Amino acid sequence: xxxxxxxxxxxxxxxxxxxxxxxxxxxxxxxxxxxxxxxxxxxxxxxxxxxxxxxxxxxxxxxxxxxxxxxxxxxxxxxxxxxxxxxxxxxxxxxxxxxxxxx
Numbered sequence: 001x002x003x004x005x006x007x008x009x010x011x012x013x014x015x016x017x018x019x020x021x022x023x024x025x026x027x028x029x030x031x032x033x034x035x036x037x038x039x040x041x042x043x044x045x046x047x048x049x050x051x052x053x054x055x056x057x058x059x060x061x062x063x064x065x066x067x068x069x070x071x072x073x074x075x076x077x078x079x080x081x082x083x084x085x086x087x088x089x090x091x092x093x094x095x096x097x098x099x100x101x102x103x
Contacts, residue, residue, distance in 0.1 A: 026032045042048035049057075 023029055023032060039045070042050050
């Protein structure tokens with residue numbers, strides 16, 4: 001088992017050295033993967049956001065969160081009503097069992 005641990009450690013050192021070599025050859029982490037900028041227009045960019053796009057995203061997230069809260073409140077209300085009815089039925093069953101034992 002110790003031999004495998006030493007082998008795994010050596011392989012991790014080797015892999016880390018290879019990663020560092022690749023990063024150094026690329027000129028840094030930012031240049032590791034090749035990218036091509038086709039346009040400087042922010043409307044066509046997937047990385048830059050225009051004000052109207054940010055507004056739409058904010059509205060969408062607000063709408064989703066508002067609806068999730070509404071869904072949670074509806075489910076909580078339904079569970080409350082169901083639990084109240086279950087307790088009422090169990091209480092009626094206990095009363096009917098007590099009256100059956102008394103008779």
